[in-house]
Amino acid sequence: MTKPRTLYEKIWDAHVVERKDDGTCLIYIDRHLVHEVTSPQAFEGLRMAGRKVRRPDLTLAVPDHNLPTTARVDAQGKRIPIADAEGAEQLAALERNVAEFGVPYIGPTDEKQGIVHVIGPEQGFTLPGTTMVCGDSHTAAHGALGAIAFGIGTSEVEHVLATQTLLLKQSKTMEVRVEGTLGFGVTPKDVVLEIIGRTGTAGGTGHVIEYRGSTFRDMSIEGRLTVANMAIEGGARSGLFAPDEKTFAYLKGRPMAPKGAEWDAAVAWWKSLVTDEGAVFDKSLFIDAADIAPNVTWGTSPEDVVSITGSVPDPESFSDASKRAAAEKALEYMGLTKGQRMQDVSVEHIFIGSCTNSRIEDLRAAASVIEGRHIAGSIKQALVVPGSGLVKRQAEAEGLDRIFTEAGFEWREPGCSACLGMNPDKVPSGERCASTSNRNFMGRQGPGARTHLVSPVMAAAAAVTGHLADVRELMSR
Amino acid sequence: MDKVSIVEGGAYPLGVKNVDTDMIIAAKWLKTISRVGLGKGAFEAMRQDPANVFDDPAHAGSPILIAGDNFGCGSSREHAAWALNDMGVKAVIAPSFSDIFSGNAFKNGILTVVLPQEAIDRLMDVAKTDPIHIDLDAQSVTTPFQDRFSFEIDPFRKTCLMGGLDEIGLTLAEADRIGAYEAKVKADRPWVSAAVA
Ligand code: SF4
Numbered sequence: 166m167t168k169p170r171t172l173y174e175k176i177w178d179a180h181v182v183e184r185k186d187d188g189t190c191l192i193y194i195d196r197h198l199v200h201e202v203t204s205p206q207a208f209e210g211l212r213m214a215g216r217k218v219r220r221p222d223l224t225l226a227v228p229d230h231n232l233p234t235t236a237r238v239d240a241q242g243k244r245i246p247i248a249d250a251e252g253a254e255q256l257a258a259l260e261r262n263v264a265e266f267g268v269p270y271i272g273p274t275d276e277k278q279g280i281v282h283v284i285g286p287e288q289g290f291t292l293p294g295t296t297m298v299c300g301d302s303h304t305a306a307h308g309a310l311g312a313i314a315f316g317i318g319t320s321e322v323e324h325v326l327a328t329q330t331l332l333l334k335q336s337k338t339m340e341v342r343v344e345g346t347l348g349f350g351v352t353p354k355d356v357v358l359e360i361i362g363r364t365g366t367a368g369g370t371g372h373v374i375e376y377r378g379s380t381f382r383d384m385s386i387e388g389r390l391t392v393a394n395m396a397i398e399g400g401a402r403s404g405l406f407a408p409d410e411k412t413f414a415y416l417k418g419r420p421m422a423p424k425g426a427e428w429d430a431a432v433a434w435w436k437s438l439v440t441d442e443g444a445v446f447d448k449s450l451f452i453d454a455a456d457i458a459p460n461v462t463w464g465t466s467p468e469d470v471v472s473i474t475g476s477v478p479d480p481e482s483f484s485d486a487s488k489r490a491a492a493e494k495a496l497e498y499m500g501l502t503k504g505q506r507m508q509d510v511s512v513e514h515i516f517i518g519s520c521t522n523s524r525i526e527d528l529r530a531a532a533s534v535i536e537g538r539h540i541a542g543s544i545k546q547a548l549v550v551p552g553s554g555l556v557k558r559q560a561e562a563e564g565l566d567r568i569f570t571e572a573g574f575e576w577r578e579p580g581c582s583a584c585l586g587m588n589p590d591k592v593p594s595g596e597r598c599a600s601t602s603n604r605n606f607m608g609r610q611g612p613g614a615r616t617h618l619v620s621p622v623m624a625a626a627a628a629v630t631g632h633l634a635d636v637r638e639l640m641s642r
Numbered sequence: 643m644d645k646v647s648i649v650e651g652g653a654y655p656l657g658v659k660n661v662d663t664d665m666i667i668a669a670k671w672l673k674t675i676s677r678v679g680l681g682k683g684a685f686e687a688m689r690q691d692p693a694n695v696f697d698d699p700a701h702a703g704s705p706i707l708i709a710g711d712n713f714g715c716g717s718s719r720e721h722a723a724w725a726l727n728d729m730g731v732k733a734v735i736a737p738s739f740s741d742i743f744s745g746n747a748f749k750n751g752i753l754t755v756v757l758p759q760e761a762i763d764r765l766m767d768v769a770k771t772d773p774i775h776i777d778l779d780a781q782s783v784t785t786p787f788q789d790r791f792s793f794e795i796d797p798f799r800k801t802c803l804m805g806g807l808d809e810i811g812l813t814l815a816e817a818d819r820i821g822a823y824e825a826k827v828k829a830d831r832p833w834v835s836a837a838v839a
Contacts, residue, residue, distance in 0.1 A: 182820055191816060191819070193820070196837060205674075205676075206677050210810075214810070214811075223838075231672075251674070252673050255675060290837055290838075292833070292834065295834055301717070302742060316717075317718060317742070318720035318745060319720040320746065321745065323810060327813075327814065328817075329820065329824075330813060334796070366715055367711060367715065370712070370738065397742075400712070402741050428833070430832075431831070431833045488659070491658075491659060587673065604716065604717075606662050606664040607687055
């Protein structure tokens with residue numbers, strides 16, 4: 166009898182090209198997403214060594230990080246160049262590189278353009294049981310469809326381009342099990358913030374997480390994408406969901422998904438991708454869904470999580486000295502005082518977007534709270550940035566753009582936007598943003614910017630009230 | 643890649659936990675298409691503080707950095723490793739590192755030395771005034787005061803670092819095996835073998 170294996174181990178085993186004596190494996194990479202920021206030095210490396218891209222047909226490039234989210238074409242339909250010279254050069258480098266190396270490319274004016282982690286699943290480029298990489302740590306998101314997906318550095322990008330493989334050590338496994346029905350107003354974002362709040366940002370280091378339990382089984386694919394997206398914020402390089410009927414229904418008919426007889430064969434194999442009865446995880450965390458409330462972050466690390474009904478913690482309450490010091494620093498940076506009620510924290514900026522929460526369900530959820538309301542007078546800027554051109558088109562077809570713009574939001578072109586301070590969308594120093602993104606690091610949304618991570622409905626609640634607010638009080642049951 | 647065996651000299655006694663990649667190199671520095679020149683952007687926000695260790699004449703130019711738990715957490719940007727390299731840091735000593743960062747550091751010939759917190763505390767103290775010696779072959783960190791701490795390192799990484807090996811070149815030598823794997827997948831799971839037709 167073969168040893169019971171976890172989902173991760175099954176996919177891993179199917180991708181071993183060679184196992185070395187010390188346990189390092191040469192792992193085949195099925196899918197590689199490339200963007201403009203972490204790839205130029207990799208292509209440069211190939212060029213210098215006279216190497217080719219081994220499998221351009223398994224590679225897909227798209228710019229997202231530094232593209233401005235304002236109009237991309239002028240009235241004559243001509244492409245508007247990026248004003249920032251370095252950003253423009255990075256985009257130009259990507260376009261030169263994909264042309265030279267024959268890599269499939271979705272350009273800035275293509276309707277399919279969007280954030281790498283939104284377009285992968287959307288195009289059916291991401292498939293269950295595959296290995297997938299991208300020079301971006303939130304690649305973990307694709308684990309929502311049952312792929313071992315993880316972020317890599319630029320040298321590894323070069324290694325994958327040249328060889329379609331990576332030298333890796335197998336990770337340990339961690340089970341995160343959540344059981345039960347999520348409460349009213351509680352979303353997948355609150356679930357993942359809860360997990361990180363409990364494990365800490367290093368709790369998953371060296372591990373791959375498998376999300377299990379009824380809460381995750383009942384969750385939509387888009388919700389799962391939100392959860393897996395933030396696996397890295399808990400230190401885990403990937404987070405996985407076993408593919409199921411929801412996964413198959415989501416993928417069927419997507420442009421790059423298998424078709425016809427291949428589809429049937431694929432589904433048959435995908436169905437075998439479940440953790441066997443009796444397989445052992447190296448670590449486990451169990452959460453009762455009933456214990457999860459809408460969450461917000463108070464500090465400068467994604468583990469600094471508190472429920473919206475809570476208050477800013479007292480740094481003295483942490484037993485660990487370095488954690489105490491970090492909390493003090495965080496409060497100073499965030500301009501918060503211990504004991505302050507989270508609901509009393511006013512915000513000037515709202516950002517609904519990023520690869521964590523910019524898909525159609527996110528926009529629908531936020532719009533349901535916004536509809537018939539207006540952003541508070543104290544809000545200086547409220548952005549909605551769809552994750553892709555296709556999400557944008559769908560939202561417009563449903564009239565969501567009008568709900569947002571009538572409420573005072575700006576409706577933008579797809580991209581990473583204010584998730585990271587690399588393009589014109591930034592939060593000014595000392596100002597505060599309720600953001601649906603995934604990182605609240607110091608300076609992440611711009612130098613001195615103060616970030617509170619929240620779900621789309623909570624961002625909407627903050628927009629209409631002008632402060633962090635409990636969305637449950639604004640929603641009708 | 644340059645060969646790495648001994649790293650010796652002063653150390654920045656940073657000691658901070660959860661030093662994330664945005665702290666090491668902020669996003670505005672990522673708009674480069676080169677691997678060099680990022681040292682000037684390294685630890686930019688921390689350097690606003692006049693008392694920071696990086697600009698302290700006692701430490702400036704040190705080849706070693708001592709930090710707290712979970713060093714390099716956050717993004718996958720290899721720019722963090724390039725920035726350290728560019729400022730002359732050849733080794734980072736911490737109780738733990740993020741997985742992605744330690745991989746990136748390794749690819750750039752930067753040693754990531756994992757030592758327990760007690761050792762870190764001691765080295766932080768020594769670094770205030772004295773140099774630290776790291777010997778990769780012996781897998782040890784020593785001080786002029788007879789301290790000696792051993793560390794573990796993945797044998798493959800050690801060989802690559804000591805030999806200055808080009809990992810891509812090594813893997814390309816396995817092209818036949820990779821081709822055989824591809825042929826097998828094409829037969830067994832044809833739907834994965836072409837994404838973009
Ligand atoms: S949206 Fe943010 S986290 Fe996602 S890929 Fe872009 S920059 Fe990275």
